[in-house]
Amino acid sequence: MLPQPSATRLARLTVILTQYCSDSRRKVSSKTLSKLSGYSATTIRKDISHLGNPGNNGAGYDASQLLTFIRKHLNLTEPVKAGIAGIGRLGSSLINYPGFSGQGIEIIAGFDSSINKIEQSKSTIPLFPSHEIENETSRQKLELGIIAVPKEEAQKTADRMIAGGIRGILNFSPATLEVPEKVTVRNLYVAEELIALATQIRCNKIRQNK
Amino acid sequence: MLPQPSATRLARLTVILTQYCSDSRRKVSSKTLSKLSGYSATTIRKDISHLGNPGNNGAGYDASQLLTFIRKHLNLTEPVKAGIAGIGRLGSSLINYPGFSGQGIEIIAGFDSSINKIEQSKSTIPLFPSHEIENETSRQKLELGIIAVPKEEAQKTADRMIAGGIRGILNFSPATLEVPEKVTVRNLYVAEELIALATQIRCNKIRQNK
DNA sequence: TAATGTGAATCGTTTCACAGCG
DNA sequence: CGCTGTGAAACGATTCACATTA
Numbered sequence: 001m002l003p004q005p006s007a008t009r010l011a012r013l014t015v016i017l018t019q020y021c022s023d024s025r026r027k028v029s030s031k032t033l034s035k036l037s038g039y040s041a042t043t044i045r046k047d048i049s050h051l052g053n054p055g056n057n058g059a060g061y062d063a064s065q066l067l068t069f070i071r072k073h074l075n076l077t078e079p080v081k082a083g084i085a086g087i088g089r090l091g092s093s094l095i096n097y098p099g100f101s102g103q104g105i106e107i108i109a110g111f112d113s114s115i116n117k118i119e120q121s122k123s124t125i126p127l128f129p130s131h132e133i134e135n136e137t138s139r140q141k142l143e144l145g146i147i148a149v150p151k152e153e154a155q156k157t158a159d160r161m162i163a164g165g166i167r168g169i170l171n172f173s174p175a176t177l178e179v180p181e182k183v184t185v186r187n188l189y190v191a192e193e194l195i196a197l198a199t200q201i202r203c204n205k206i207r208q209n210k
Numbered sequence: 211m212l213p214q215p216s217a218t219r220l221a222r223l224t225v226i227l228t229q230y231c232s233d234s235r236r237k238v239s240s241k242t243l244s245k246l247s248g249y250s251a252t253t254i255r256k257d258i259s260h261l262g263n264p265g266n267n268g269a270g271y272d273a274s275q276l277l278t279f280i281r282k283h284l285n286l287t288e289p290v291k292a293g294i295a296g297i298g299r300l301g302s303s304l305i306n307y308p309g310f311s312g313q314g315i316e317i318i319a320g321f322d323s324s325i326n327k328i329e330q331s332k333s334t335i336p337l338f339p340s341h342e343i344e345n346e347t348s349r350q351k352l353e354l355g356i357i358a359v360p361k362e363e364a365q366k367t368a369d370r371m372i373a374g375g376i377r378g379i380l381n382f383s384p385a386t387l388e389v390p391e392k393v394t395v396r397n398l399y400v401a402e403e404l405i406a407l408a409t410q411i412r413c414n415k416i417r418q419n420k
Numbered sequence: 421t422a423a424t425g426t427g428a429a430t431c432g433t434t435t436c437a438c439a440g441c442g
Numbered sequence: 443c444g445c446t447g448t449g450a451a452a453c454g455a456t457t458c459a460c461a462t463t464a
Contacts, residue, residue: 002416003455011405015384029423038386042457049425057424058464075412076405089306093299094400099361099384105404144407151309167411170403174225174309176248184410184418186403190304193380193396194315195221195286197354200394201377202285206212207432208394213433239445251445252435259447267446268442417454419434 006047009039010070013047017067018102029060076104083109083137083166085157086148087127090172094146095125107146109136113153133157137164147171158185216257219249220280223257227277228312239270286314293319293347293376295367296358297337300382304356305335317356319346323363343367347374357381368395 016036020028030041030048037044048054051073054066071077084091087110095107110127128136130153137145137160145161147154147169154175161169168184171177177185200206226246230238240251240258247254258264261283264276281287294301297320305317320337338346340363347355347370355371357364357379364385371379378394381387387395410416 002413004410004417004419005455007409007416008402008406011402011409012399014405015399015401016386031423036386040457043455045424046426046456053425056464057462059423061424074405074409076408080404080408082404089299089303093303096299097400099401100404103401103405105401105408143411144404146404168407170400170407176226176246184407186407188398188400188403189222189225190307190380190398191225191309191313191315192218192221193398194290194292194310194354194356195224195284195313196218197378197380197394197396198286198290198315199217199221199284200214201353203212206217207214215433241445250435253433255446256434256448263447266442267440269445271446419454 002050006050007074009037009043009047010051010074012037012039013044014067014070014074014076015103017063017070021064021067026063027060028063028066032060071104079104079106080144081140081142082107082144082146083111083133083140083142083161084146084148085111085130085133085161086150086153086172087112087123088148091146091148094148095123109140109142111136111157113149130157130160133160134164137161137166142166144168144170147173147177149173151175212260216260217284219247219253219257220261220284222247222249223254224277224280224284224286225313227273227280231274231277236273237270238273238276242270281314289314289316290354291350291352292317292354292356293321293343293350293352293371294356294358295321295340295343295371296360296363296382297322297333298358301356301358304358305333319350319352321346321367323359340367340370343370344374347371347376352376354378354380357383357387359383361385 030044033044034041054069082105084094084107095110108125110125111130111133113130115127115129145166147157149157151173154173155177158169158177158179162179162183171185171187174189179185240254243254244251264279266272292315294304294317305320318335320335321340321343323340325337325339355376357367359367361383364383365387368379368387368389372389372393381395381397384399389395
């Protein structure tokens with residue numbers, strides 16, 4: 001049973017290893033990965049060992065083997081199909097972010113309430129009006145939904161994605177989403193992050209566990 | 211000594227309570243806050259009690275008193291002055307996000323390497339070229355820096371902010387930042403979030419602790 | 421010797437159970 | 443009687459210490 005913090009760190013390691021391998025470096029030790037990630041070498045070894053034994057005890061890891069090993073055990077061999085709701089500045093920045101495809105993340109549909117305003121011809125992915133979310137989610141078998149709409153529309157957007165069969169949601173809106181058990185939500189609350197940061201630097205009462 | 215997860219949840223509660231109070235509701239119980247936040251009522255009470263006793267044992271909380279109480283104990287009575295580097299789509303969306311000011315977060319300076327490209331007249335905040343980061347950070351006494359630049363520029367941007375005296379960094383770039391002890395970094399790794407989500411929904415091996 | 425892999429110990433957080441208050 | 447506040451228990455994650463292997 002893999003602890004959730006491990007899963008998050010392993011996700012980070014796949015990104016780091018992708019870069020590392022593309023620089024055509026072969027060997028990598030937990031110590032090197034520690035340098036590149038900020039996690040302790042012990043934590044990294046423990047995280048990896050949760051997945052089983054990648055081989056190569058004693059020497060370091062073969063970088064690309066390790067990457068394949070982690071990807072395989074995290075069920076990341078198939079690309080992830082995602083849709084995004086809200087084609088404002090934030091949504092556009094995500095659609096155009098070049099770092100996803102190398103990680104097997106494919107944003108293949110965009111949704112917005114006022115689709116007319118958008119220069120659809122400029123978009124690199126097909127765009128649909130919001131009332132098509134359910135249809136397209138199920139038709140294209142989207143696994144993940146990204147919510148980049150204003151707070152007021154967030155719950156309704158989530159409901160439509162869920163009705164279409166989405167399994168996971170990454171929520172950039174400040175809303176607290178109510179979803180059924182089977183759907184997983186991760187929230188990126190930017191204001192809260194800034195507030196927490198401000199507290200951390202102003203207030204010496206907070207446990208600083210590096 | 212306040213646990214870091216508590217601090218993050220309390221930050222979230224201040225945002226929720228701000229909304230709640232603006233709807234001119236007076237009383238709030240830990241149970242209600244649980245509904246609004248997704249955290250358990252016990253966790254919320256424990257988080258609050260870490261700060262001391264807000265009064266009103268037995269009955270629920272007075273919402274605005276509670277908000278003031280939390281803000282005060284998290285050192286959030288003074289506004290937070292922040293600067294942002296990278297005025298692309300992501301950076302612009304943050305500059306124009308209306309949800310910060312009500313939370314005491316003021317983004318008062320923007321930085322970009324190619325400042326000419328930007329329609330400075332359109333911007334609602336002053337924009338500066340990147341080589342001014344150190345100067346402006348120290349001159350305007352910025353506490354927080356937001357990094358929304360490409361990966362390659364992230365470390366240099368952080369270094370400039372730190373040289374200018376920044377204490378906390380919110381990093382949207384996929385880089386791992388190296389910073390001195392006294393500087394706190396929080397990373398928002400979007401690709402990693404999506405990967406972790408994909409793993410979570412595809413893989414039943416992950417501990418799902420709601 | 422330099423590295424991994426891992427049971428055991430430690431540490432931190434959450435949850436429980438309940439005393440006490442309005 | 444519903445709600446807060448809180449020690450104590452339970453739980454989960456990280457770190458330690460070290461056996462093991464190239």
